[in-house]
Amino acid sequence: MAIFCRSASFAVRQAASFVFTGARRYSTDAHFEFILANKRGVKENVSLIQLNRPKALNALCDGLMQEVNQALDGFEGDSQVGAIVITGSEKAFAAGADIKEMQNWAFPACYSANFLSHWNRVSSARKPVIAAVNGFALGGGCELAMMCDNIYAGEKAQFGQPEILLGTIPGAGGTQRLTRAVGKSLAMEMVLTGKRLSAQEAMQAGLVSGVFPVQQLVPETTRCAEKIASNSKIITAMAKEAINAAFELPLVEGNRLEKRLFHATLATQAHS
Amino acid sequence: MAVFCRSASLLVRQATALSLAGARRYSTAPYQYILVEKKGEKQNVGFIQLNRPKALNALCDGLMTEVSQALDAFEEDSQVGAIVITGSEKAFAAGADIKEMQNRTFQECYSGNFLSHWNKVSTVKKPVIAAVNGFALGGGCELAMMCDIIYAGEKAQFGQPEILLGTIPGAGGTQRLTRAVGKSLAMEMVLTGDRVSAQEAKQSGLVSKVFPIDQLVPEAIKCGEKIAAHSKIIVAMGKEAVNAAFELTLTEGTRLEKRLFHATFATNDRKEGMTAFVEKRKASFQDK
Numbered sequence: 001m002a003i004f005c006r007s008a009s010f011a012v013r014q015a016a017s018f019v020f021t022g023a024r025r026y027s028t029d030a031h032f033e034f035i036l037a038n039k040r041g042v043k044e045n046v047s048l049i050q051l052n053r054p055k056a057l058n059a060l061c062d063g064l065m066q067e068v069n070q071a072l073d074g075f076e077g078d079s080q081v082g083a084i085v086i087t088g089s090e091k092a093f094a095a096g097a098d099i100k101e102m103q104n105w106a107f108p109a110c111y112s113a114n115f116l117s118h119w120n121r122v123s124s125a126r127k128p129v130i131a132a133v134n135g136f137a138l139g140g141g142c143e144l145a146m147m148c149d150n151i152y153a154g155e156k157a158q159f160g161q162p163e164i165l166l167g168t169i170p171g172a173g174g175t176q177r178l179t180r181a182v183g184k185s186l187a188m189e190m191v192l193t194g195k196r197l198s199a200q201e202a203m204q205a206g207l208v209s210g211v212f213p214v215q216q217l218v219p220e221t222t223r224c225a226e227k228i229a230s231n232s233k234i235i236t237a238m239a240k241e242a243i244n245a246a247f248e249l250p251l252v253e254g255n256r257l258e259k260r261l262f263h264a265t266l267a268t269q270a271h272s
Numbered sequence: 273m274a275v276f277c278r279s280a281s282l283l284v285r286q287a288t289a290l291s292l293a294g295a296r297r298y299s300t301a302p303y304q305y306i307l308v309e310k311k312g313e314k315q316n317v318g319f320i321q322l323n324r325p326k327a328l329n330a331l332c333d334g335l336m337t338e339v340s341q342a343l344d345a346f347e348e349d350s351q352v353g354a355i356v357i358t359g360s361e362k363a364f365a366a367g368a369d370i371k372e373m374q375n376r377t378f379q380e381c382y383s384g385n386f387l388s389h390w391n392k393v394s395t396v397k398k399p400v401i402a403a404v405n406g407f408a409l410g411g412g413c414e415l416a417m418m419c420d421i422i423y424a425g426e427k428a429q430f431g432q433p434e435i436l437l438g439t440i441p442g443a444g445g446t447q448r449l450t451r452a453v454g455k456s457l458a459m460e461m462v463l464t465g466d467r468v469s470a471q472e473a474k475q476s477g478l479v480s481k482v483f484p485i486d487q488l489v490p491e492a493i494k495c496g497e498k499i500a501a502h503s504k505i506i507v508a509m510g511k512e513a514v515n516a517a518f519e520l521t522l523t524e525g526t527r528l529e530k531r532l533f534h535a536t537f538a539t540n541d542r543k544e545g546m547t548a549f550v551e552k553r554k555a556s557f558q559d560k
Contacts, residue, residue: 103546107538115534120526164502164510167545167555171533175513176525183452183477184514188420191510192399193498205477247522 034064037071039081040222045229047075048222051088057095058088060119060140069121076127082229082236084125085221086148087132090214093157094141099166119172122147126237128228132221133157134214138196143170146177149240151208152224153199154217159207160196180247181207232270305335308342310352317496318346318355318398328366329359331390331411340392347398350559353500353507355396356492357419358403361485364428365412370437390443393418397508399499403492404428405485409467414441417448420511421495422479424470425488430478431467451518452478503541503557 036050049071051058058064068086075081088094105115122129122144131137131145134154142159145151153159161174169175170191179187182197182205189195202208212220228236242258249257307321320342322329329335339357346352359365376386393400393415402408402416405425413430416422424430432445440446441462450458453468453476460466473479483491499507513529520528536542540560548555 099546099549103543103550105537107534110534110537111531114530116530164506165545165555166549167503167506167539167541167543167557168536169506169510169513169529169533171530173522173526173529175510175529176517176522179514179517180522183480184420184448184518185422185452185480186477187514187517188399188511189480189495191514192420192502192507193495204475244522249521 032067032071034061035067035071037074040085041226041229043080043226043229045080045082046222046225047071047078047081047084048218049075049084049086051086051094054089054091056098057092057136058141059096059098060094060144061098061101065119065121069118072121072125072129076125079233081127082231082233083128083130083225085130085132085218085225086122086144087218087221088134088137088141090134090154092135092141093131093133093137094144095136096138096162097140116171119144120147123173126240127233128225128236128240130221130225130228132217133159133199133208134217139163139170139174140172143172143174143177146181146207147173149243150224151202152210152212152217152221153202153208154214155199155211156214157199157202157208157211158196159199159202160194161191162194162196164192165194178207181205232268234268235265235270238265303338303342305332306338306342308345310349311356311493312497312500314351314497314500316351316353316500317493318342318349318352319493320346320355320357322357322359322365325360325362327369328363328407329412330367330369331365331415332369332372336390336392340389343392343396343400347396350504352398353502353504354496355398355400356403356489356496357393357400357415358489358492359405359408359412361405361425363407363412364402364404365409365415366407367410367412367433387442390414391418394444397511398504399496399507399511401492401495403488404430404470404479405488410434410441410445411443414443414445414448417452417478418444420514422473423481423483423488423492423495424473424479425485426470426482427485428470428473428479428482429467430470430473431465432462433465433467435463436465449478452476503539503545504559505539506536506541506545506557509536 034053036052038048040046040048049068075084129148130150131148132152133145134157136158137145138160139162142161161170163170175191186205199211203211238261242261245254245257305324307323309319311317311319346355400419401421402419403423404416405428407429408416409431410433413432432441434441446462457476470482474482509532513532516525516528541557545555
């Protein structure tokens with residue numbers, strides 16, 4: 001198991017603007033219970049978060065999501081890291097949320113605790129996050145993948161939002177991101193019947209942008225992440241911000257934001 | 273021809289919440305332009321078939337009014353969980369009735385809010401599946417796109433040829449088509465009048481499945497049955513959330529989704545569904 005260790009002083013030296021709590025996460029308890037986190041790539045500029053609850057097919061429990069968030073915080077603050085890959089096992093990226101955990105919740109507790117609110121940490125990451133999906137990405141697992149910027153799938157991957165079969169609906173962005181990715185007819189079919197997509201269907205529908213043999217998925221995704229990490233980090237963050245704005249703003253305002261960001265790139269040394 | 277007949281007393285017994293006007297819709301004279309019945313093993317799929325064969329199901333005002341009435345009745349019928357709309361093998365609907373609108377003036381259109389009641393399908397809370405064989409052109413394509421899911425027969429053709437008549441789509445075609453297939457293809461279709469085949473429609477995301485012609489309607493009904501087997505209240509919330517993707521920004525859409533998701537925890541069906549999953553048994557939903 002890969003234990004993520006860095007001495008506190010080294011972390012402080014590396015990034016002057018490093019948030020102190022971020023440094024602590026690196027140097028103190030780097031022993032995660034539900035995930036593995038380490039750095040990859042020739043230049044160690046890609047970080048890999050691997051969901052690691054094999055007996056539960058990586059079902060997303062609260063503890064796992066907390067650890068993913070902690071690992072993300074750490075990598076966001078690490079100036080060496082240019083891109084982040086999230087993956088599961090060969091059998092399952094994440095087969096859903098932990099149903100036993102939420103079985104006995106009632107509405108008042110859900111609303112007051114803003115249940116699932118911290119599950120979208122991935123979507124607020126400023127560095128690019130790529131999902132490498134082998135096997136099942138169902139329910140919360142599919143939603144986690146869709147929060148990422150880019151999805152690569154292994155040949156046997158399956159995507160679905162089967163919450164309706166359990167008498168509930170997606171709660172972590174599934175209805176919003178799936179519809180934007182694959183269109184209304186297919187999204188309605190998946191959400192209302194629980195139907196799954198194969199990797200090839202997901203590629204055709206625009207949900208994922210590459211399909212690879214099972215064994216090659218993580219190496220290929222790491223290679224993609226290395227490509228990204230070789231570019232300017234600040235410019236990469238601006239490009240990602242601009243693309244995400246396409247889902248928040250009308251075209252005219254989105255173009256304005258893009259133009260302001262584009263102008264701002266000329267205030268950096270990256271372009272010269 | 274399937275004539276939709278039920279005695280009034282059976283109706284009153286079946287659904288006490290059924291409004292008197294709704295009861296009348298079931299029991300009066302058969303529809304003129306459509307056929308209406310319930311399908312599926314459990315009779316839980318509402319079925320509306322456009323029936324103006326000589327006009328290739330061209331959508332006239334009378335037909336759209338009858339479709340609205342049939343939809344209202346199915347919405348109120350607690351047995352019905354999903355609705356299928358289809359045409360004939362030759363045409364889903366080959367357009368709006370041009371003769372009917374030929375001599376309309378702008379003033380009449382504006383004051384009468386022409387076509388405003390044509391989007392009844394898009395306000396229905398129960399899922400609606402369009403089973404499109406043959407032509408879905410102009411208003412026919414728009415009617416299909418108002419539905420939640422489109423299944424196409426192998427020879428289906430989709431198009432928005434209004435430009436050839438000197439007008440533009442008026443019942444959502446420019447909005448729904450563009451969201452479904454992207455700008456380039458939508459502009460091409462709307463500005464040239466060119467059609468796409470069923471296979472092209474699937475590839476571009478407009479329809480989610482293509483079937484052999486004779487299997488289209490049975491498969492659409494099967495899809496309706498799958499949906500109708502779930503909790504009706506939860507299904508309505510799932511549909512509401514997906515549709516919100518076209519009205520809200522991503523941030524606000526996920527907020528609405530989360531509130532609806534939380535709200536499912538106030539239902540019995542959510543508890544039953546998750547408990548059944550944990551206990552490894554089949555769930556028994558009560559639509560509560």
